[in-house]
Amino acid sequence: MTVVPAQQENGRGGGGSSGLYDVLELVLDRGLVIDAFVRVSLVGIEILKIDVRVVVASVDTYLRFAEACNRLDLESGPKKDPGLPDLVGEITESGARGKSKGALSGAAETFADAIGQGREAAGGRNGSSSSDGEEAPRRTRRTTSSRKKEES
Amino acid sequence: MTTYVYGIAHADHPLPEQQVLGVGDPPCPVRIVRSGELAAVVSDCPDGLRPKRRDLLAHQHVLTEMGGAGAVLPLRFGSLSTDDDAVRDALGEHATHYKTQLADLDGRVEFNVKAAHREEAVLRLVVDDEPEVRRLTEALQSAGGGSYPERVRLGELVANGVRAREVQDAHTIERTLAPLAEQSAPGPEGSGWLVNLSFLLPRTETAPFQEAAHRLAEEQPHLELLVNGPLPPYSFVRPAHSATDEETRERTPEGSGRG
Numbered sequence: 001m002t003v004v005p006a007q008q009e010n011g012r013g014g015g016g017s018s019g020l021y022d023v024l025e026l027v028l029d030r031g032l033v034i035d036a037f038v039r040v041s042l043v044g045i046e047i048l049k050i051d052v053r054v055v056v057a058s059v060d061t062y063l064r065f066a067e068a069c070n071r072l073d074l075e076s077g078p079k080k081d082p083g084l085p086d087l088v089g090e091i092t093e094s095g096a097r098g099k100s101k102g103a104l105s106g107a108a109e110t111f112a113d114a115i116g117q118g119r120e121a122a123g124g125r126n127g128s129s130s131s132d133g134e135e136a137p138r139r140t141r142r143t144t145s146s147r148k149k150e151e152s
Numbered sequence: 153m154t155t156y157v158y159g160i161a162h163a164d165h166p167l168p169e170q171q172v173l174g175v176g177d178p179p180c181p182v183r184i185v186r187s188g189e190l191a192a193v194v195s196d197c198p199d200g201l202r203p204k205r206r207d208l209l210a211h212q213h214v215l216t217e218m219g220g221a222g223a224v225l226p227l228r229f230g231s232l233s234t235d236d237d238a239v240r241d242a243l244g245e246h247a248t249h250y251k252t253q254l255a256d257l258d259g260r261v262e263f264n265v266k267a268a269h270r271e272e273a274v275l276r277l278v279v280d281d282e283p284e285v286r287r288l289t290e291a292l293q294s295a296g297g298g299s300y301p302e303r304v305r306l307g308e309l310v311a312n313g314v315r316a317r318e319v320q321d322a323h324t325i326e327r328t329l330a331p332l333a334e335q336s337a338p339g340p341e342g343s344g345w346l347v348n349l350s351f352l353l354p355r356t357e358t359a360p361f362q363e364a365a366h367r368l369a370e371e372q373p374h375l376e377l378l379v380n381g382p383l384p385p386y387s388f389v390r391p392a393h394s395a396t397d398e399e400t401r402e403r404t405p406e407g408s409g410r411g
Contacts, residue, residue, distance in 0.1 A: 035391075
């Protein structure tokens with residue numbers, strides 16, 4: 001997952017590679033579909049990654065939140081710059097996900113990994129029909145529904 | 153020869169002076185296939201085309217280049233036709249629908265806005281806003297971490313607080329930006345962002361929208377806000393159905409609406 005700095009505005013209309021990740025879903029999942037045309041098979045597409053950042057209701061998540069709170073410097077108050085490197089270093093225990101994610105995405109990572117494995121399995125089973133094009137979006141929906149189930 | 157179709161434009165849509173290159177390696181040159189008042193932006197389709205990063209970019213690039221000279225209806229990536237004649241047939245089949253859409257989207261661009269929480273900043277907000285969370289956090293910190301049930305209880309309260317913030321922040325973002333756009337449409341679901349929304353704007357009047365997004369990011373530092381645009385209006389094209397074009401037009405697509 002590419003971590004794009006906040007407020008990135010691609011003035012040239014996304015023609016460059018920066019921000020591609022963020023508009024990929026639009027290129028792949030939006031845009032006009034014309035019945036008379038066939039769609040190129042999207043089997044094995046690897047460029048779409050699921051970045052689950054929603055709060056999943058599980059004991060694992062709770063413990064991670066508690067741990068993150070335990071590390072908060074309560075004396076510093078709310079005005080303290082959240083971007084300070086020493087704090088970020090502590091919070092970002094899983095490291096690779098970028099500074100703004102921290103414990104929350106750490107909790108979600110396992111979740112995403114499980115889904116990723118599911119995707120590979122599904123990809124192996126599916127043939128080269130055009131319906132594979134819906135694969136990634138369908139899977140991301142699954143994560144949402146999981147979340148809703150947890151919430152209800 | 154399979155034909156790759158990027159988008160649909162008016163028949164008099166100009167090709168840029170400089171050759172536009174499309175999908176494939178080496179890239180296939182983009183050309184125009186005309187039928188009546190409409191034109192399709194196409195190229196040859198290389199054998200074994202796959203959704204590679206390079207080709208996705210090429211699709212985006214072609215639509216961006218061509219869109220600069222007038223309205224182009226963006227097709228979804230990977231739309232293939234058996235040959236140019238079949239493209240002409242497809243244009244003719246729903247010509248009225250496409251012409252209506254071209255008129256509606258003329259001079260319009262899409263901006264996509266995504267937001268997520270900055271973890272530590274949002275935890276601070278929750279701790280500061282909810283006395284019980286603060287009390288428990290202080291108690292656990294002074295107890296060197298606290299017992300398992302205590303940690304679960306704190307974590308659950310925090311999770312609830314964060315979730316409430318997600319809902320509240322999503323509402324704030326939409327309420328702030330939607331009035332500055334002509335239409336909005338939800339992005340693909342479940343991508344893990346607390347907001348994923350696309351907005352349709354006049355190409356020449358995007359500044360107020362972008363400034364509002366910028367202010368929002370400044371005022372809400374716990375939000376990671378990604379603004380991408382101007383983009384081809386991917387989220388605002390409507391498919392032609394076998395029903396009459398007029399009926400299709402009456403039916404508003406999911407989630408779109410003014411202000």
